[in-house]
Amino acid sequence: MFDRDRWREIFEAISKNKLRTFLSGFTVALGILIFTILLGMGNGLLNSFLSSFVDDAQNVIFIRSGNTSKAYKGFQENRRIQFKNEDFEFIKTNYLGKVEFATPRIYRNGLAKYDKESGSYSIRAVHPDHQYLEKTIMMKGRYLNEEDINDRTKNIVIGRLVEKDLFKNESALGKILNVDGIAYKVVGVFQDSGGDNEERIIYMSYKTVQLLFGNNDHLDQINISYNIGMGTEQAISFSKQIEKDLKEKFKVAPDDQSAIRVSSFAEDIKETMVILGGIYLVIFIVGIGTLISGIIGIGNIMTFSIKERTKELGIRKALGATPRSIIGMVLQESILITSVAGYLGLVLGILALKLIGNNLEEFFILNPRVDTTVIVIATITLILAGLLAGYIPARRAAKIKPIVALRDE
């Protein structure tokens, strides 16, 4: 294996039989290249699929209310179900250990003005826990805190783009922002990976909003996150439990779909897993298919190559080459070619994926990448296949009697 003369002999054979070298190398390189690109594309598809979930925490349960669709326990249908602060407290305290974070939400819109700039923005009135549920990242200042809730302060936290829109190059921190005629103090600026819309939002204390607008304790929505150790199945049954308890509390028919709606990513994740499984399967089948065609290709080339060399091998045998040295030479040559070509295909494939980058985002292919381990395993598989495909004819060639190999002219 490490015989220098043997390698010299092999390099000579390779460099002087360019077509043969090219064909077998090309087959392997192409196989690995296609395998890499396909796998990368598949992963890109997965990435774009997964990226739609990174915006919010994965373990969130959304609790919304609406109008009843059925008469129940003496109540008419089409009754409005309104969450209040006590419902929020009920959820927070009733499922101790299962609920990680909890926040209500009240939605509003408001016209914000600063100096000469103004713009209409979504306002979310929330509890400080909202930061963790929404994965809000603070750029400067702070998020809302308990004091803001209890003291009903007029402190607000604004999105990065709100600051950019209204304050231009100034820092909004500590400035007074006028929203619908009321002056608020900006205590923090945040960013969010959920896109531009998520950064054009103003957060304020839910109790402040309740005080300022209607002086009630109404809530539009309650978001909670469950203990992440629960797992998908448990999370689904947990959200069903909440739905059941709330329906009892509000005297809503158990099969009423519209009055109280509890949804969670757990169900989405379950669905997603099915789709992901499908994508994985397709990638797997395509990958295996590519590999198999590569193996067949390299097998053909090796058989052809050794057939072509029968006479040369016969001459070598007549000159004193042992069967072992014949097999060794043929196999070492094929290992060398397939390794180099495989590596080349791998590098080209990774390069191609780099070039593609996020250019295909509109086709749902995001950041196509391959796991190096997978590709290396694929390359080694092809090398081994080439070895096996080479070994069988090489052994036959080594066994053939020189006079037979030399006979036909």
Place this chain on the structure above:
Amino acid sequence: MIEIKDLHKSYQMGSNSLHVLKGIDFSVKEGELVAIMGSSGSGKSTLLNILGMLDEADNGSYFLDNVPIKGLNETKAAHYRNQFLGFIFQSFNLINYKTALENVALPLYYQRKKRKERTEKALDYLGKVGLSKWATHLPSELSGGQKQRVAIARALAADPKVLLADEPTGALDSTTSYEVMDIIQKINDEGKTILVVTHEEDIANMCKRIVHLKDGVIVEDKKVEQVRASQYV
């Protein structure tokens, strides 16, 4: 040098068995130049193949330089071929992607000689057949006679005990044939034992002894007055 007793060889042709060699007794001393003659089908090539360990006899004994040649495995046969024998073929059988020099050096590679020594020896033998200038040429750039001379140099390179030539002039015109025979005679003059299979009278007459084969047996074995090829060159 070569001792053969009661050599038999049959080939299976479908359901029929073709008895090619029917008891050959034959010996060659060191330094002899023997022509093996016979029409096609007489068994002369089979005999040469058995002598060259390219084929094995069914029956009989074969000693080469007092070494019994029997029941060899492939590896052993390869070593013996490399040590004892040099082959010259009708169709030259040079490796087409190797230069003349590399072709000549190949048996030395299988003797595990150092690269430098291989090149020196190969150049030396190429010089012996008058092809020093052609060392770096590929076989495709050489004429038939030149190719055969490269093949002879290659056969000599391993310094074998016996040279086996199977119709060495079969693919050459008569002038080139005589050139090749001239070289073979000169090698023999230096003491090398050489067996030449041929069906051409004039070539056979350039050897020192002629063995006639017919239907698998030796019908005639005579010493002849050697005709020197050099007078035709």
